Amino acid sequence: xxxIDADFWITETLSPVDLYQHGISRVLASCKTxxxxxxVVESPTYGRALVLDGKWQTCxxxxxxxxxxxxxxxxxxxxxxKRVLIAGGADGGALREALKWKSVEEVVVCDLDGDVVDACRxxxxxxxxxxxxxxxxxxxxxxxxxxIAAEQGRWDxxxxxxxxxxxxxxAYKLFTREFYDACRKAMTPAGxxxxxxxxxxxxxxxxxxxxxxxxxxxxxxxHLVSPYVPTYGSPWGFVIAANRPIExxxxxxxxxxxxxxxxxxxxxxxxxxxxxxxxxxxxxxxERLAGERRVYTLADPPQPKAGV
Ligand code: SPD
Numbered sequence: 633x634x635x636i637d638a639d640f641w642i643t644e645t646l647s648p649v650d651l652y653q654h655g656i657s658r659v660l661a662s663c664k665t666x667x668x669x670x671x672v673v674e675s676p677t678y679g680r681a682l683v684l685d686g687k688w689q690t691c692x693x694x695x696x697x698x699x700x701x702x703x704x705x706x707x708x709x710x711x712x713x714k715r716v717l718i719a720g721g722a723d724g725g726a727l728r729e730a731l732k733w734k735s736v737e738e739v740v741v742c743d744l745d746g747d748v749v750d751a752c753r754x755x756x757x758x759x760x761x762x763x764x765x766x767x768x769x770x771x772x773x774x775x776x777x778x779x780i781a782a783e784q785g786r787w788d789x790x791x792x793x794x795x796x797x798x799x800x801x802x803a804y805k806l807f808t809r810e811f812y813d814a815c816r817k818a819m820t821p822a823g824x825x826x827x828x829x830x831x832x833x834x835x836x837x838x839x840x841x842x843x844x845x846x847x848x849x850x851x852x853x854x855h856l857v858s859p860y861v862p863t864y865g866s867p868w869g870f871v872i873a874a875n876r877p878i879e880x881x882x883x884x885x886x887x888x889x890x891x892x893x894x895x896x897x898x899x900x901x902x903x904x905x906x907x908x909x910x911x912x913x914x915x916x917x918x919e920r921l922a923g924e925r926r927v928y929t930l931a932d933p934p935q936p937k938a939g940v
Contacts, residue, residue: 638655638656638657638675638676640655640656640659640673641653641654641655641656642654642656642671642673642681642683642686642688643686644686644687644688644865645686646831646836646865646866647835647836650865652688652865654675654678654681654688654863655675655676656673656674656675657674657675657676658673658674659671659672659673659674660672660673660674660680660755661751661754661755663747665745665747665748666745666747667744667745667802668684668685668745668748668795668802669684669685669686670682670683670684670745670747670748670751671683671684672751672752672755672756675691675693677693678691678692678693678694678862678863679691679692679693679758680692680755680756680758680759681863682722682723682748682751682752682756684748684795685795687795687796688863688864689723689795690723690725690756690759691863692756692758692759693862693863694861694862694863695723695725695759696725696899696900696901697859697860697861697862697901698725698828698859698861698868699725699726699728699729699759700729700899700900700901700902701857701859701870701901701902701910702726702729702791702793702826702828702870703716703726703729703730703789703791704729704891704899704902704907705826705857705870705872705907705910705911706789706791706824706825706826706872707730707733707789707824707894708882708887708890708891708907709824709872709874709878709879710788710789710822710823710824711890712735712788712894713730713733713735713736713788713789713824714735714736714737714738714788715736715737715738715739715740715786715787715788715789716730716733716736716738716739716740716787716788716789716790716791717739717740717742717780717786717787717789717790717791717818718730718739718740718741718742718790718791718793719742719743719776719779719780719790719791719792719793719794719806720742720743720776720792720793720794720795720803720806721741721743721791721793722741722743722745722748722749722752723752723756723759723760724741724752724753724756724759724760724761724763724764725759725760725793726741726791726793727739727741727760727763727764727766727769728759728760728761728763730789730791731763731766731768731769732895732896732897732899733894733895733896734894734895734896735894736768737768738768738770739766739768739769739770740769740770740771740772740779741764741769741770741771741772742772742774742776742779742780743771743772743773743776744773744774744775744776744802745773745802746773749771749773776792776794776806777805777806777810777811777814780811780814780815780818781814781818783818784817784818785817785818785819785820785821786818786819786820787818787819787820787823788819788820788822788823788824789819789823789824789825789826790815790818790819790823790824790825790826791826792806792815792825792826792827792828793828794806794807794827794828796830797830797839797933797934804933804934804935805930805933807827807829807843807846807928807933807934808846808928808929808930808933809846809849809850809927809928809929810929810930812825812827812846812847812849812850812851812873813850816850816851816873816875821875822874822875822876823874823875824872824873824874825847825851825872825873825874826870826871826872826873827843827847827870827871827873828868828869828870829843829844829847829856829869829870829871830843830868830869831864831865831866831867831868831869832856832858832866832867832868832869832914832917833866833867834916834920836866837869837917837920839934840856840869840917841920841921841923841924842924842926842927842928842934843869843871843928843934844856844869844871844921844924845921845924845925845926845927846927846928846929847871847873848873849927850873851873851874851875852874852875852876853873853874853875853876853877853878854871854872854873854878855871855872855873855878855880855911855913856869856870856871856872856913856917856918856921857869857870857872857910857911857913858870858913858914858917859901859910869917879911880911880912880913881908881911882904882907882908882911883904883908884903884904884905884907884908885904886904887903887904887907887908888903888904891903891904
């Protein structure tokens with residue numbers, strides 16, 4: 633454990649009565665962009681981190697627990713992705729992982745906030761590891777909704793690596809049925825979609841259940857996984873969606889072989905056994921999701937302050 637020398641604390645409000653705090657030893661960048669309040673900070677324990685609108689986005693200490701599954705689960709389900717679109721993803725962690733696929737010819741990172749992309753490129757090299765400079769990578773600073781709606785049948789995998797749908801924040805429209813419908817149309821028929829969908833804590837799962845119900849209202853097949861990322865303060869939820877059934881009991885040996893054949897880089901979190909484990913949705917979440925019917929629409933989008 634490094635010496636704790638923090639005189640500044642990032643306090644994330646998980647609910648009106650639950651806080652998660654990280655002591656900060658150094659602020660590397662901070663500003664109000666046209667879209668959100670940004671901090672790039674250093675934690676003595678978790679390393680460099682990106683914080684947007686008071687919410688911890690990613691950090692060098694545990695980002696692989698998020699970026700590996702959000703990229704490799706949909707890519708494995710597709711099998712041989714050529715074109716990958718990352719909506720959000722300014723830190724470059726998902727981009728780094730997508731570029732490990734030998735089959736990948738093009739990865740677009742479409743993020744609304746160029747100031748955040750620039751800060752991540754400068755300060756979070758340990759996360760992007762130079763991925764922005766790969767010849768297969770393209771950065772588009774634009775609203776992902778508009779970008780995705782402009783193209784049909786193009787993407788093999790779409791990764792919605794978004795900020796949480798904070799009220800008045802930049803991402804809330806990207807958790808609606810209209811957005812998921814645009815994603816489905818923008819994908820090839822064999823395309824696979826994945827969305828970071830919020831906390832999977834049994835006491836904060838309302839948004840996750842509703843996001844899952846919204847995606848289920850658009851795609852024929854959906855599946856929830858819940859990796860644990862320590863700095864998010866609870867298990868997290870990713871919803872995977874596709875036009876065909878999603879294999880939830882893959883053979884670990886076959887996955888190991890496919891990862892060896894398909895990837896050019898090593899993984900820290902995933903192998904065949906870990907993929908099989910991640911695909912097993914906990915019972916409380918299966919029951920919670922099965923009972924959810926409400927969907928988010930542009931006319932009725934997420935409003936987190938209304939209740940957790
Ligand atoms: N509250 C944490 C939600 C994290 C969402 N996005 C993380 C971005 C990592 N690339």
